[in-house]
Structure formats: structure tokens, C-alpha cells
Amino acid sequence: MKYDQWLALREDERDAVHFQQWNVYERDGYLVAMTAAVRLAETCGLKVSHIEIGTYHGGEYLLHLFVPDEDCRRLPPMLEQRFEGFRVAWFPLSRMGLNPSEFGSISGVWRHQDDDTNVEFTFDGSTQPPRVAGRCISDGEQLVISSAVGNDQFLLFSSTVPSSGHFAQHTFSLTSPDTCTQHITLTETWKRVVS
Secondary structure, eight states: OOOHHHHHHHHHHHIIIIIIOOOOGGGGHHHHHHHHHHHHHHSOSSOOOOOEEETTTTTEEEEEEOOOOHTTTTTTTTTOOOOTTTTEEEEEEGGTOOOOOOOOOHHHHETTTTTTEEEEEETTSSSSSSSEEETTTTOOOOOOEEEEOOOEEEEEEEEEEETEEEEEEEEEEEEEEETEEEEEEEEEOOOOOOO
């Protein structure tokens, strides 16, 4: 489901999709939830240093946003706020054991830690929208990047390899000055094996 389709649903229709159609333990609808979290981070007017999608009892996605401790004290209690179909959990940044200055910036060139992938990304999270570029390391082929949203701590975007049509949706979150985590959703074509 595309995010504009999600937004077009009434609240009760969103709940029906969320609780009756999606299996959140299999990550159905994960990108919709992550997009909501990024949109909340962009519009809340606070310095959001980290976002996560939590999975609550009974199969519910929660938007987890980490903000400075002094801001967190003024925000609604956990699960009382809803944003675009999801309940919100605000957390103090101290819960992660870091302060904002220790996080650094996602801007820079990134490769997989084991150097076992053929892709590198270059991020600039200081602009709106953020700038994202990607290339295949082996041959220099540039990836087509679309729908980039985020800030200097996390990014959500799609990429396509032109020569193969390989499409993926990425979420990168800065976890330390030199480390990111990536959640990725791939779109692939599979063919039946004839026995």
C-alpha cells in the first residue's frame, strides 16, 4: 500500500488494515509505519535523534521517537497520542545512553560493514528534502533514488538499479557517529520451478 492510499483511508479503515490485514510480525505494512514515523519527526518541531517501529502486544505497530529528555517530559504519555493511524511512544534520548552531540550526522558515504555488498550510498541529511545518491561499486552504475525523506539522523528512500530493474526501499538510522542500521524491503520477481 502506498502512503497516499493509507492517508486517504478513514481512521476505522486504517485500523481494519492494521489489525486485520497486516501481520506485523512478518513486517506487513512496515514501510507505511516508518513513513508515518518520519513524517511525525519532520513535523513535530523537535530534535528527533532516532526513530524505530515497535511491535506491541496483539500485533500493533507503534511509532517510537527519541527526543531530548527535557522535551520528552512535555509530550503526551506513551500510547495516548495518535499520528496518521498509529499510536506514538516518545522516549528520552538518555534511554539510549547517548546525548545528541554523540550521535553525529548521517551525512557521508556509507558501505556495508562487511564490504560484501556491491552498493554504496552517499547521504546529505542537512537539506530538505535530504539528498541521497547510490552507486554499484563494481561498475559505477548510478542508482535511481526516489521518495527520500528524513533528517540528519535517519533516512527513508527507494532505489532502483537501472540495468536490472532491482528495486528496494531503505530505512537508515544512525546508531553511533560511524554506524547505521538499515531495514530493507526488496521487490523481486520469482519464477516457478518446473519439476
